[in-house]
Amino acid sequence: MEAAESILRINNIEVRYHEVILVLKGVSIVVPRGGIVALLGANGAGKSTTLKAISGLLKTEDGEVTDGAIEYEGSYIHHDHAANIARKGIVQVIEGRRVFEHLTVEENLKVGAHLRKTGSVKEGLELVYHYFPRLREKRNETAGLVSGGEQQMTVVGRALMTEPKLVLLDEPSMGLAPKLIHEIFRIINQLNQEQRISILLVEQNAKLALNVAPYAYVMETGRIVMDDTSDTLRENEDIKDFYLGLTDKGGRKSFRDVKHYKRRKRWLA
Numbered sequence: 001m002e003a004a005e006s007i008l009r010i011n012n013i014e015v016r017y018h019e020v021i022l023v024l025k026g027v028s029i030v031v032p033r034g035g036i037v038a039l040l041g042a043n044g045a046g047k048s049t050t051l052k053a054i055s056g057l058l059k060t061e062d063g064e065v066t067d068g069a070i071e072y073e074g075s076y077i078h079h080d081h082a083a084n085i086a087r088k089g090i091v092q093v094i095e096g097r098r099v100f101e102h103l104t105v106e107e108n109l110k111v112g113a114h115l116r117k118t119g120s121v122k123e124g125l126e127l128v129y130h131y132f133p134r135l136r137e138k139r140n141e142t143a144g145l146v147s148g149g150e151q152q153m154t155v156v157g158r159a160l161m162t163e164p165k166l167v168l169l170d171e172p173s174m175g176l177a178p179k180l181i182h183e184i185f186r187i188i189n190q191l192n193q194e195q196r197i198s199i200l201l202v203e204q205n206a207k208l209a210l211n212v213a214p215y216a217y218v219m220e221t222g223r224i225v226m227d228d229t230s231d232t233l234r235e236n237e238d239i240k241d242f243y244l245g246l247t248d249k250g251g252r253k254s255f256r257d258v259k260h261y262k263r264r265k266r267w268l269a
């Protein structure tokens with residue numbers, strides 16, 4: 001991990017909302033250039049907050065990085081405005097596939113085009129349609145009326161239109177059928193491999209995330225409690241119990257049952 005050149009280094013950040021609510025309590029994450037890194041964690045752990053701290057969207061929610069630093073391509077961005085950060089090549093695909101419902105699919109894609117530096121809008125659309133042939137078919141349909149999977153493709157496509165270097169993906173699998181999830185993850189993998197886009201992927205679906213990302217971090221209540229290669233994490237008993245649902249009994253254990261995990265958490269905290 002340390003050996004590879006990094007595109008993003010989050011160094012021990014603290015994040016507060018409304019000056020008083022401490023949500024991130026010392027989070028450090030490294031994304032290698034051209035790599036995919038997963039960030040796993042339960043509801044409310046602080047995953048989306050971490051992504052918003054990077055993209056600058058935090059400021060629109062009266063949140064702030066109050067300690068630590070975020071370094072992107074060698075310069076600090078944690079006090080930058082979201083628009084500046086976007087211009088530098090970071091795009092966040094926010095949770096819940098927010099399309100502009102009344103616009104067509106193609107109009108939604110064009111919204112991402114104003115940040116383009118090199119290629120034309122037409123080239124951008126062609127690239128998106130190359131990766132998401134379904135969107136070409138649906139391009140003139142109202143985005144609010146296409147399927148959930150197609151909306152997710154639309155928001156990822158819109159991000160792609162900005163010619164990003166680093167994509168922050170917040171739970172792309174949420175609420176989608178397994179077949180579509182598989183398709184979207186295959187495309188994410190292709191974008192990484194073929195377009196050399198670096199990706200920080202937030203997921204609650206750990207199995208998927210560990211398959212697509214070679215390295216992952218696990219977050220609990222505002223702290224990173226584990227980070228390792230996905231191969232190692234997949235074999236970790238706590239991860240199996242808690243995130244992969246691969247217990248001996250075959251059932252997914254509740255948080256309370258996973259005792260050694262809780263102990264380790266305390267130890268790491």
Ligand SMILES: Nc1ncnc2c1ncn2[C@@H]1O[C@H](COP(=O)(O)OP(=O)(O)OP(=O)(O)O)[C@@H](O)[C@H]1O
Pocket residue numbers: 017018021023041042043044045046047048049050061063095204
């Ligand atoms: N704008 C806000 N103002 C105050 N507190 C917030 C705000 N946004 C998030 N929080 C709090 O910060 C904590 C982390 O939230 P966050 O959305 O980052 O978690 P998450 O890991 O993305 O969860 P989920 O899996 O449910 O999306 C939660 O306790 C949440 O209530």
Ligand SMILES: [Mg+2]
Pocket residue numbers: 047048049095170
């Ligand atoms: Mg979230």
